Amino acid sequence: MSTIFTKIINQEIPGHFVYEDKICVVLMDKFPAVPGQTLVIPKKAVDYLFDLDAETYHHLFTIAKKVAQASDMTFNTIRTCLVIEGFEVPHVHLRLYPMTKKESLGQTMLRQQEASDEILALEAAKIKRALEQVEAVSS
Known part of the structure; x- marks a missing residue:
């Protein structure tokens, strides 16, 4: 199965990568509802979360936490x-919404709109730097 995510993972179309390992990638969401919205995506194209093998399932949530x-x-x-x-x-895909104010997530999700590549690149760089700090603390 070839999806838009597979094409981004294979670098057939551009994407803003925050993280990558042998099991998954983390990308900036091209259509965020909030600044810094990311997607945690397994490299293997599986349609349904509960069809993932145990290793991939656990790994996605470990990376999502970081x-x-x-x-x-x-x-x-x-x-x-x-x-x-x-x-x-x-x-x-797991979608992460960094919430800066208390409001209904449902209402927040309605605000999604396309973000510029410049903004996505800037936010990706900031999250990568913070992720290095998280990794340093958890090692």
């Missing part, structure tokens, strides 16, 4: 919310 911690540091959040997606693109 990226959430980095987002919290970067965007001075109240908390980072995690939503499991997969209807629009048939490829499992």
